[in-house]
Each structure stands twice: as C-alpha cells, then as structure tokens.
Amino acid sequence: MALELYNSMSRAVEPLVPLDPAGKRVSLYVCGPTIYNYGHIGNFRTYVAVDLLRRALKHFGYQVDHVMQFTDVDDKTIRGSREKNLPLKEFTSIYRQAFLEDAKTLNIEMAERTPNATDYIPEMVALIGKLIEKKSAYVSDDGSVYFRIASFPKYGCLCHLDMANLISGARVNQDEYEKEGVGDFVLWKKWVAADGDVGWDSPWGKGRPGWHIECSALSMKHLGEQIDIHGGGTDLRFPHHENEIAQSEAATGLTFVKHWFHVEHLLVDGQKMSKSQGNMYTVRDVLAKGYTGRELRYALLSGAAYAKNLNFTWQGMDDAKTALTRIDEWRKRIKAAVTDGVSNADSFAAAVAFREQIDRAFSHDLNINDALGHLFQLIRETNKTLDAGQLTAAQASEVEAAWIALDSVLGLGDATVIIPAEVQALLDQRAAVRKAKDFAKSDELRKAIETLGWKVKDTAKGQELSPS
RNA sequence: GGCGGGGUAGCCAAGUGGUAAGGCACGGCUCUGCAAAAGCCGAAUGCGUGGGUUCGAUUCCCGCCCCCGCCUCCA
Numbered sequence: 039m040a041l042e043l044y045n046s047m048s049r050a051v052e053p054l055v056p057l058d059p060a061g062k063r064v065s066l067y068v069c070g071p072t073i074y075n076y077g078h079i080g081n082f083r084t085y086v087a088v089d090l091l092r093r094a095l096k097h098f099g100y101q102v103d104h105v106m107q108f109t110d111v112d113d114k115t116i117r118g119s120r121e122k123n124l125p126l127k128e129f130t131s132i133y134r135q136a137f138l139e140d141a142k143t144l145n146i147e148m149a150e151r152t153p154n155a156t157d158y159i160p161e162m163v164a165l166i167g168k169l170i171e172k173k174s175a176y177v178s179d180d181g182s183v184y185f186r187i188a189s190f191p192k193y194g195c196l197c198h199l200d201m202a203n204l205i206s207g208a209r210v211n212q213d214e215y216e217k218e219g220v221g222d223f224v225l226w227k228k229w230v231a232a233d234g235d236v237g238w239d240s241p242w243g244k245g246r247p248g249w250h251i252e253c254s255a256l257s258m259k260h261l262g263e264q265i266d267i268h269g270g271g272t273d274l275r276f277p278h279h280e281n282e283i284a285q286s287e288a289a290t291g292l293t294f295v296k297h298w299f300h301v302e303h304l305l306v307d308g309q310k311m312s313k314s315q316g317n318m319y320t321v322r323d324v325l326a327k328g329y330t331g332r333e334l335r336y337a338l339l340s341g342a343a344y345a346k347n348l349n350f351t352w353q354g355m356d357d358a359k360t361a362l363t364r365i366d367e368w369r370k371r372i373k374a375a376v377t378d379g380v381s382n383a384d385s386f387a388a389a390v391a392f393r394e395q396i397d398r399a400f401s402h403d404l405n406i407n408d409a410l411g412h413l414f415q416l417i418r419e420t421n422k423t424l425d426a427g428q429l430t431a432a433q434a435s436e437v438e439a440a441w442i443a444l445d446s447v448l449g450l451g452d453a454t455v456i457i458p459a460e461v462q463a464l465l466d467q468r469a470a471v472r473k474a475k476d477f478a479k480s481d482e483l484r485k486a487i488e489t490l491g492w493k494v495k496d497t498a499k500g501q502e503l504s505p506s
Numbered sequence: 507g508g509c510g511g512g513g514u515a516g517c518c519a520a521g522u523g524g525u526a527a528g529g530c531a532c533g534g535c536u537c538u539g540c541a542a543a544a545g546c547c548g549a550a551u552g553c554g555u556g557g558g559u560u561c562g563a564u565u566c567c568c569g570c571c572c573c574c575g576c577c578u579c580c581a
Contacts (some may be wrong), residue, residue: 072580277578
C-alpha cells in the first residue's frame with residue numbers, strides 16, 4: 039500500500055515516491071529544538087507527530103534515514119548561558135539532555151543522527167562562501183553576511199507569498215539599513231559584545247551562524263543535496279523553511295526537498311500557549327500532575343490529526359487515560375487467551391480485516407484516529423468473542439499480532455506497573471484475610487492501599503492492582 | 507490587508523455524493539461479599555449559515571458569519 043502524505047508545498051496529498059531509485063530509503067530532516075530551556079508540550083506535539091511519521095514509514099517498509107539537529111547557538115542560548123554564568127556548551131548540553139529524556143518519556147524514537155549545530159561551523163562557513171561566490175549573498179558594511187533574496191526568484195514558493203506584497207507590508211524593521219533588501223536574512227552574524235566569548239572565526243571576521251543556515255548545511259552534510267521529507271512545526275514554514283529553500287537551492291541548483299511535512303500547533307484550553315497566560319506546560323509539568331508519558335503521548339497523538347490544531351486540556355488527558363485503560367484491559371485478556379484459548383481452527387476474521395484497515399488508515403496521511411477507531415472495534419469484537427468463551431489460542435495470537443503491527447506505529451507499548459514493596463505487603467495480607475472471608479478487614483486494607491495511591495479490584499483470578 | 511487551517515452529539519474527533527467511525531462522559535444490564543474496574547447493549551432527524559448543482563449533499567459550487575495560525579528568527 040502506498041503512503042500518501044500532505045505536502046504543504048503543493049498543498050495536496052501526494053503519494054510518497056522516494057528519491058532512492060530502489061524506492062527503499064527515505065531521507066527525513068526535522069528541525070530540532072533550540073536548547074535553551076525545557077521543551078514544552080507544544081514542542082513535543084511536533085516531535086510526537088514526526089515520530090508517528092517515522093514509525094509509519096518503517097511500517098510501510100521504508101528504511102528511514104532521519105536527522106534532527108539541535109540549535110545550540112542563538113540569542114536565547116547566549117542570553118541563557120550568560121545569565122547562568124555557564125559556558126554556552128555546558129548550558130545547552132543541560133537542555134539537550136533534558137530533551138532526550140523527555141523524548142524517551144514519550145517513547146519517541148530518536149533520529150539516526152542528532153547533531154549539534156555548533157559542531158558544523160566549517161560546513162556552514164563553506165556553504166556561505168559558496169553563496170557569496172554565486173552572488174546569492176553579500177557581506178554588509180557591518181561585517182555580517184546576508185542572503186540576497188532578489189537573486190532567488192523562487193523565493194516565497196513554499197508559503198505562496200507574493201514578495202511585492204510582503205515588502206510593502208507594514209512589518210518592516212526600519213533599523214536594518216545595512217541590508218540591501220528588507221527580505222534579506224542573515225547567514226553570518228558579526229560578533230557583538232553581548233555575545234561574550236561565543237564566536238567563531240570566519241573569512242568575514244568573528245561571528246556566529248544565522249539560524250537558517252544550520253539546517254541547510256546539516257541536511258546536505260548528512261542526507262545529501264536533495265531529501266525526501268523535511269518536517270517541523272508549522273511556524274517554521276515562514277521564514278525558516280522558505281529561507282532554507284533559498285539557501286540550499288541557490289547553492290546547489292537542485293530541488294532541496296520533495297515533501298514538506300508541517301505539524302500544526304497545540305493550543306491549551308483553546309488559547310495559544312504562552313508564559314504570560316500561565317498555560318505553558320513542560321512534559322515534566324504533566325508528569326508532576328500524575329500522568330504518565332504514555333498518557334501524554336496518546337493525548338498528543340489522538341487529540342487531532344497532525345495537520346490540525348490540537349487543543350490540549352486536562353479533561354483530554356483524563357479521556358486519554360481512560361481510553362488507554364480500556365486498551366490495557368483488553369491487552370491483558372488477549373495475552374491470557376493466547377495460552378488459555380479454546381480449540382477451533384477458524385481464523386479470526388476481525389483481526390485479518392484489521393491489518394488492512396490500519397494500513398489504509400495510515401497510508402492516508404497518517405490518519406491515526408481512523409486507525410484507533412478500528413482498534414476499538416476490534417477490541418469490542420474480541421471482548422465479545424472472549425465473553426462467549428470462543429476465542430481460540432490461535433485466534434488470540436492473530437489478535438496479538440494485529441496489535442503489534444498497530445503499536446509499531448502508535449508506540450504505546452503495554453502499561454508497565456511497578457508495585458512498591460509496602461503495597462505488595464498489604465496486598466498479600468489482604469489476600470490472606472479474604473481467604474478467611476474477613477471482608478471487613480479486606481475493605482480496610484483496600485482503603486489503606488488506596489491512600490498509597492493504588493486501586494485494588496477483585497477478579498475471578500484474584501486481586502488486581504492499578505495506579506489510581 | 508495577504509496566505510493558510512477549522513466550524514460534525516455534552517466534550518474530543520474520523521469520514522463520505524447515497525443518507526453519520528471511534529474515544530470520553532451518560533443510561534440500562536452482566537459480573538461481584540461489597541465496591542470499583544471491566545464487559546455487553548443503547549442513544550446523533552442530521553455535520554456553522556443562506557442559496558445553487560444533483561434523483562440525492564454533511565461531503566461539490568457561490569455568498570455570509572464565527573474561531574485559530576503565520577506574515578522575518580516562536581515547535
């Protein structure tokens with residue numbers, strides 16, 4: 039089945055046709071975070087969506103070559119490191135590490151390569167040199183280097199901008215007199231006092247790379263002059279991605295990216311997330327409220343299609359949690375049925391159909407909610423069959439395999455429950471008094487366990503514990 | 507003003523030119539010492555609004571209203 043993805047360049051859903059002549063390898067470049075702070079859930083909405091793309095590509099048999107850079111030099115990182123009195127590298131490595139931890143919490147598969155921008159200064163300098171040589175860039179009076187937009191007629195193609203209109207628009211920075219054109223953007227920023235000890239030597243003097251150039255340089259360095267998919271948050275479309283196209287294509291003369299993948303923003307309670315609103319949450323904040331990374335991942339994945347705004351609410355987190363519990367209960371039943379199933383040679387039709395249903399759902403621009411819809415239908419089917427005592431071990435295995443296929447894309451895994459020793463002790467004690475039919479004591483122990491944050495339920499197979 | 511994304515049950519959210527997936531919440535039932543959980547079953551007279559095309563539109567076209575995003579470094 040062919041994977042079709044919405045391409046924000048063409049504004050249409052298109053079948054993915056890899057550049058690789060063998061049709062096997064797919065190159066994917068994703069603009070990573072600027073590491074000056076902990077990532078918020080809006081950042082991670084993007085990376086969870088990219089993870090969905092990555093996993094879906096693998097599900098459809100592609101070999102994914104994925105690069106995501108970390109932006110470890112810019113105004114914010116420099117300001118942050120100076121405030122904390124730390125060398126830039128030390129400062130950014132804290133947040134790089136934090137990002138990787140949070141990604142792990144959300145079960146995001148890391149890219150094959152995650153370079154830091156500052157480790158590639160020579161590559162960026164070389165690329166800028168090439169652009170100057172080709173007259174696509176110029177050194178301004180103040181010693182910075184700018185990209186000359188007038189040299190790139192295609193400029194604005196990604197966002198379908200009419201440059202004449204844009205330039206006559208209101209928001210033109212009057213101070214930028216050293217630029218030839220208002221749309222020109224910086225490739226190399228001349229060192230200023232506020233940069234402190236941050237700076238690199240270059241043919242144009244001491245300075246630092248502009249933001250956009252790193253993605254062009256790193257993408258070319260690791261994935262080649264042309265790539266299949268380039269992704270990131272929707273806010274990056276303009277100017278960042280537009281600038282990347284200009285830089286890259288001016289340098290190589292080749293189409294930079296075949297397919298643009300943009301993830302829409304996350305809202306919180308219908309509002310744009312912002313510090314002043316007090317609605318900016320980090321992954322850590324969500325965990326502190328008692329939710330798991332898995333629950334957040336589910337909420338981020340199922341809350342809306344990746345190309346639509348996702349409205350984050352705590353109600354939504356609770357919904358996600360409950361839905362996940364339903365899946366988990368079903369998983370327990372299936373696992374048990376794989377060994378305890380009755381005998382009957384027939385294949386389980388719902389599981390067979392399911393494999394095709396999810397392929398179709400994912401192939402259509404990663405329609406995860408369609409896939410989840412089929413999952414819950416499969417859950418109902420199997421539960422019913424299970425209730426009737428008619429699911430065979432072989433059929434349960436089919437269902438198990440169907441789940442594994444789906445979960446390779448969802449990345450939810452099974453719930454893992456680690457029971458603290460003191461809770462286990464109470465549980466054992468309770469099992470004993472229940473055997474003696476001392477229900478008063480049993481209820482008392484249930485309460486004690488509850489105060490420790492766990493719920494106990496009594497099933498035919500004994501007590502079952504879950505975090506409350 | 508330019509460009510883009512939306513308006514589907516109480517909430518979230520798929521989808522289709524032929525009469526509405528799914529999740530949460532809700533109601534009933536089953537199970538259960540009780541409880542909770544779980545399981546099963548049920549429920550939309552209609553997809554922002556006014557027109558149009560069509561045998562038939564929520565799905566196509568036109569107008570209108572409302573919400574959101576981007577418009578120079580924010581995922």
